């Protein structure tokens with residue numbers, strides 16, 4: 024554990040522990056609390072967790088991680104736990120227990136949810152782990168580098184603290200590349216286009232490290248003749264790391280950047296680029312955080328590309344992607360977000376040979392980069408170790424190309440590529456679609 028976090032643990036007071044407990048109980052709905060007494064210790068969840076598959080220790084069993092939370096709930100909020108703690112396995116929240124919580128819910132969990140769907144009685148593990156993360160936040164025990172990512176979003180409107188000028192220059196530069204690639208001097212990446220049908224949002228990593236990814240999405244929009252725009256001010260970054268710190272007020276402030284940009288620009292559809300947690304945050308959690316339904320649809324660019332192909336708005340030639348391609352399923356997009364088929368329909372058309380991993384879809388294994396793990400440097404070695412399942416899945420397909428519709432996953436898969444010497448290329452789905460496009464003439468492409 025880092026020096027900062029250890030110092031914070033050492034300085035915990037009775038007041039901060041009480042605050043943590045209060046937040047924990049306040050945010051736990053009764054139906055969720057009921058599950059804290061439900062584990063029958065069958066152990067069936069063990070092999071569903073990539074941490075346990077990579078390192079089969081007791082600490083990595085999901086049910087064991089849950090035990091720490093259950094013990095505290097019983098001690099503080101049940102009669103038997105107060106009267107006979109030893110009898111029911113109740114333990115009070117103290118410094119050691121807080122340390123165990125940090126290790127279990129931040130250090131050994133990516134909130135992937137695979138244990139839940141394989142649990143004998145369907146205990147919603149991520150929900151309960153989130154309640155614990157939220158309580159740790161109230162005690163100042165969120166790992167500082169994860170919190171720094173959230174703070175960047177709150178201060179700068181994007182998680183990498185990219186200044187507006189740099190963002191605008193990057194977009195203009197990518198637009199020039201798009202024009203060169205398409206041969207169409209009128210191909211645009213519109214910024215702040217008032218009344219555009221779609222507001223497109225991206226992961227800041229595209230601006231910093233993966234400009235080809237944004238260029239590919241722009242090329243697809245160009246080919247489809249879409250009426251779209253990016254925002255130049257806050258509202259272009261789709262990420263929301265407060266989903267992982269579980270601070271709902273901060274999550275609400277971050278997602279409000281997107282709804283404000285929709286209002287400011289008068290757009291009809293909010294389009295989320297390829298990002299698992301960004302989709303989960305905007306589509307499902309956003310209305311909950313802001314306590315109101317959004318007056319516009321939120322769609323993934325994967326759904327949009329699927330619609331374009333279906334409607335004949337774009338045409339692809341799979342022979343342009345002739346080699347076997349496998350598809351990674353980001354947990355927040357597929358298991359939590361419900362987007363599993365659009366990307367498959369798209370890839371079946373855009374590549375010659377789609378080879379599925381086993382298992383895939385909602386039963387996919389987490390790559391290890393979710394839940395904010397990529398932002399918590401202290402757990403790097405565990406994260407890479409826990410990614411072994413995903414590495415083995417990829418290797419078993421024989422594919423040398425991995426489509427990964429999430430930039431967080433792409434980062435983790437890139438590290439796994441080196442760690443496990445997979446020798447694969449990793450691309451977004453839009454990059455593969457852009458490569459397969461049978462492009463219209465510039466005149467045909469104008470909206």
Ligand code: SF4
Pocket residue numbers: 071072073074084085088131132133134135136137138139148149389
């Ligand atoms: S949510 Fe995922 S990472 Fe966390 S304990 Fe369950 S299977 Fe393991």
Ligand code: SF4
Pocket residue numbers: 061062063064065066067068069085086089141142143144145146
């Ligand atoms: S599968 Fe469910 S009931 Fe069984 S040990 Fe795991 S959490 Fe408990």
